Amino acid sequence: MDESLTGWQNLTLFAGLHGYTRKEARAVAAELLESFRLADAGSRTVGSYSGGMRRRLDLAAGILSRPEVMFLDEPTTGLDPQSRRELWEAVRRLVKNGTTVLLTTQYLEEADQLADRIGFIAQGRIIAVGTPEQLKSSIGGKTLTIRLTKGTNTANVCRLLASEHGLDARWDDEGLVVKAAVREAALANAAIGTLVDHSTAIEDFSLSEPILDDVYFALTAFRGKEAAS
Amino acid sequence: MNVAQASETRNPRRSPGALAATALFMRRTLHHMGNNGFGLAIEAVFSPIVMLLIFTFLFSGAISGSVSGYIQYLLPGILVLTVVPMTVYSGTTLCNDIAKGVYHRFRTMPFWQPAALFGSVIADGLRYLAALLTVLAAGLALGFRPDGGIAGAVLASIYVLIFAFCVSWVFALIGIVAKQPETVSGTSMMIVYPLLFASNVLVDTSTMPRWLQSAIDANPISIAVALTRGLLHSTASSVDLAAGIGVGFLLVIVFAPLTIYVYLKRQSR
Numbered sequence: 001m002d003e004s005l006t007g008w009q010n011l012t013l014f015a016g017l018h019g020y021t022r023k024e025a026r027a028v029a030a031e032l033l034e035s036f037r038l039a040d041a042g043s044r045t046v047g048s049y050s051g052g053m054r055r056r057l058d059l060a061a062g063i064l065s066r067p068e069v070m071f072l073d074e075p076t077t078g079l080d081p082q083s084r085r086e087l088w089e090a091v092r093r094l095v096k097n098g099t100t101v102l103l104t105t106q107y108l109e110e111a112d113q114l115a116d117r118i119g120f121i122a123q124g125r126i127i128a129v130g131t132p133e134q135l136k137s138s139i140g141g142k143t144l145t146i147r148l149t150k151g152t153n154t155a156n157v158c159r160l161l162a163s164e165h166g167l168d169a170r171w172d173d174e175g176l177v178v179k180a181a182v183r184e185a186a187l188a189n190a191a192i193g194t195l196v197d198h199s200t201a202i203e204d205f206s207l208s209e210p211i212l213d214d215v216y217f218a219l220t221a222f223r224g225k226e227a228a229s
Numbered sequence: 230m231n232v233a234q235a236s237e238t239r240n241p242r243r244s245p246g247a248l249a250a251t252a253l254f255m256r257r258t259l260h261h262m263g264n265n266g267f268g269l270a271i272e273a274v275f276s277p278i279v280m281l282l283i284f285t286f287l288f289s290g291a292i293s294g295s296v297s298g299y300i301q302y303l304l305p306g307i308l309v310l311t312v313v314p315m316t317v318y319s320g321t322t323l324c325n326d327i328a329k330g331v332y333h334r335f336r337t338m339p340f341w342q343p344a345a346l347f348g349s350v351i352a353d354g355l356r357y358l359a360a361l362l363t364v365l366a367a368g369l370a371l372g373f374r375p376d377g378g379i380a381g382a383v384l385a386s387i388y389v390l391i392f393a394f395c396v397s398w399v400f401a402l403i404g405i406v407a408k409q410p411e412t413v414s415g416t417s418m419m420i421v422y423p424l425l426f427a428s429n430v431l432v433d434t435s436t437m438p439r440w441l442q443s444a445i446d447a448n449p450i451s452i453a454v455a456l457t458r459g460l461l462h463s464t465a466s467s468v469d470l471a472a473g474i475g476v477g478f479l480l481v482i483v484f485a486p487l488t489i490y491v492y493l494k495r496q497s498r
Contacts, residue, residue: 003329004261014334016245017244017245017250019245
């Protein structure tokens with residue numbers, strides 16, 4: 001982007017260079033500024049824009065050529081949460097208008113939010129490809145999280161879950177939160193039932209879908225073991 | 230349907246022609262000026278007036294005895310002295326484009342690429358025109374009375390604009406080759422100021438020793454100033470005319486193709 005031009009001037013310039021007539025260029029610039037939430041900033045020079053605004057303007061200029069495929073390399077790195085949301089919106093709009101987007105990111109939540117298909121890359125190789133749902137189900141079911149009251153013998157709780165239900169339960173550093181992967185909700189119910197029967201002091205518990213971070217750690221841990229053996 | 234057809238149906242637009250693209254880049258330069266009105270005012274109005282006042286009042290007593298006598302000789306030179314350093318800005322803009330990455334976006338787009346150079350170099354003529362008019366107006370107020378009248382003033386202004394256009398290719402080249410915008414102005418000023426002052430802008434070369442006179446008269450700035458002076462006072466000989474136009478032409482045929490070549494070659498980096 002040309003920093004000494006305004007957002008509007010940049011877009012009309014690039015539109016013109018893409019073969020839009022002057023009238024079309026004005027119309028499309030106004031439309032893009034509006035839909036990328038830059039309408040208010042359109043008359044300010046780009047030099048005064050924040051990082052998020054610049055990237056949205058970059059995206060807006062990028063779609064002037066109506067590309068079929070667009071590569072976005074870590075487009076939200078270093079943006080604040082609000083700017084990130086707004087950029088996500090912009091990317092979704094691109095996709096809705098028929099552009100295929102190949103996006104790289106370090107934020108797995110971002111991949112989960114935006115992608116139809118995700119590929120994990122570790123040490124330069126693709127280690128898994130699939131839809132977010134496929135990848136999550138690949139590590140088997142849901143995560144049961146149990147928060148215990150202070151002073152509870154956490155090791156005992158884990159032993160109990162392993163012996164009664166065959167669960168591979170782990171606790172966190174503080175020793176108050178126990179996590180275990182469970183294949184189905186019924187198993188989680190039974191496990192909680194067992195703990196209640198043994199009058200374990202449970203503060204709180206929850207059953208959640210795994211997030212992509214869990215998938216990534218599972219995949220890389222597996223590969224680590226593979227490499228070691 | 231093959232790929233070409235697919236993209237044709239998706240994108241029915243034709244890339245702009247050479248003239249349309251050049252016009253777009255001219256408009257870009259106009260926007261730059263509009264967005265930086267204060268800078269333009271300093272450069273094209275304030276600083277030329279200051280220069281004119283300094284040289285008129287500082288040198289007139291020593292060189293010619295009176296302000297009204299000296300300014301007849303000085304003003305044509307001040308026109309060139311004001312406009313030529315302004316052409317350095319073309320180079321700075323180009324260097325900025327490359328440093329800030331706009332260049333790469335331009336390079337990926339399907340338009341006649343030299344338009345980016347021509348557009349800015351041509352539109353910068355407006356800044357030069359503003360400065361020319363300022364100097365002429367201030368000169369008239371100080372007692373400048375050209376013998377060539379309005380016709381002479383118009384012809385001289387046109388010539389200075391063309392000369393500036395020719396010179397700006399030199400700095401455009403420096404702008405493309407340099408790594409940082411600061412280097413462009415530094416390097417360019419080092420070339421410009423010795424040439425400007427080792428010339429006939431301020432003093433008549435007939436007062437100098439013969440060897441020095443021939444050296445100073447061969448300076449392209451001297452040649453341009455001689456023609457400007459001749460046009461303003463309608464004393465230009467055909468030799469002045471040929472030399473004045475020839476030196477500009479020479480600058481363009483050497484530096485314009487070279488600049489365009491280097492600009493287009495940069496893509497591989």
